[in-house]
Amino acid sequence: MKRNSLLSLLNSYQPEPGMEEEMWQDTIHFVNENPDCFERSLLKGHITASGWVLSADKSAVLLMHHSKLDKWFQPGGHCDGDPAVEDVARKEVWEETGVEDLQLLKPGIYDVDVHLIPERKEIPAHYHYDIRFVFAAGNDQSITMNAESKDVKWIPLTEVENFHDSESIMRMVRKVSAL
Structure with missing residues (x-):
């Protein structure tokens, strides 16, 4: 079954007590109940994957200013059908x-988050069940942007709350x- 590798990762993960633990349980339930959980065509929600990328010295994180969400x-x-969430x-x-x-700085999942994506054009509001991994970037790499972002930059961890102070980001x- 396509979902087994993700379920194994989720079952071996220890979330923070409270909100993350609830989202982790919701994610396990969602994956178990939806064979097509990796497909964007599942309109109620789908699995996504993201990378919390730290500088080599772990003092800064690489963030992008998302064009559509303006955050x-x-x-x-x-995932677009790919169950290999770390690769995604x-x-x-x-x-x-x-x-x-x-x-990869920590084997397995670094964080789990469930968030509502607002309705846009012909796409109804839906949930992203985000599976997050933590990486360290090698030194001296160029940063480039694509059409999805207004900006991409290294932000000192001590300044992240000035850019986005949601519990989801501050938890990471x-x-x-602990790394």
Whole structure:
């Protein structure tokens, strides 16, 4: 079954108690109930993957200013049928930032988040069940932007809250100290 590798990752993950734990449980339920959970065509929601990319010295994170949502986020995106969520996260980081040299800092999942994507044009509001991985970028890599972003830059961890102070983002900032 296509979902087994993700279910195995989710079952071996230990979320933070509280909100993340609830989203983790919701994600496990969603994956178990929806064989097509990796498909964007599943209109109620789908699995996405993203990368929390730290500088080599772990003092900064690579964020992009998302064009459509007009907010700063970590790079990530749709799985489009691919159940290899870590590979999807790597691909999305490369496509959205140009950064290719990535070292996985923590085996398995770094964070799980469920968030509502607002209705847009002919696409109804739906949920993204985001599976997040943490990477360190190699030194001296060029950053590039694509059409999905207004800007991409390294932001010192101490300044992230000035760009996006949601619990979802700040939870990942807090987790850096455990790496």
